[in-house]
Amino acid sequence: MAKLTHEDILAFIEEATILELNDLVSAIEEKFGVTAAAPVAAAAATEEASAEPTEVTVTLTNIGATKVQVIKAVREITGLGLLEAKQRVEATPAVIKENVPVAEAEEIKTKLMAAGAVVEIK
Numbered sequence: 277m278a279k280l281t282h283e284d285i286l287a288f289i290e291e292a293t294i295l296e297l298n299d300l301v302s303a304i305e306e307k308f309g310v311t312a313a314a315p316v317a318a319a320a321a322t323e324e325a326s327a328e329p330t331e332v333t334v335t336l337t338n339i340g341a342t343k344v345q346v347i348k349a350v351r352e353i354t355g356l357g358l359l360e361a362k363q364r365v366e367a368t369p370a371v372i373k374e375n376v377p378v379a380e381a382e383e384i385k386t387k388l389m390a391a392g393a394v395v396e397i398k
Contacts (some may be wrong), residue, residue, distance in 0.1 A: 330378065332378055333371055333375065333381075334384045335369055335370065336350070336369060337369045340391075340394065341392055353387060
């Protein structure tokens with residue numbers, strides 16, 4: 277049997293049909309006991325497991341001593357009216373915003389903490 281060079285193999289692959297390439301992959305998998313799809317699936321599973329959440333929920337857990345300042349901050353963040361913001365603050369623990377990007381959640385947390393509140397991001 278003549279030894280094939282890399283150029284010969286690449287020329288075959290370049291001219292082969294999809295069905296011929298599929299048969300070649302199947303033959304290689306069978307001959308060597310490997311699976312072509314396994315590394316791709318493993319890489320995708322690893323990416324999903326290590327991915328941090330892109331959207332979080334900001335929850336007010338304690339209003340602190342400056343209730344009026346916290347109400348003003350909640351009004352600014354949510355766009356609620358005075359009564360609705362007061363009711364939400366008094367219903368602590370209360371969700372301030374849901375499904376917001378992490379960067380926006382950090383900004384909200386900073387504003388509420390500056391007003392004297394205790395905030396949790398989940």
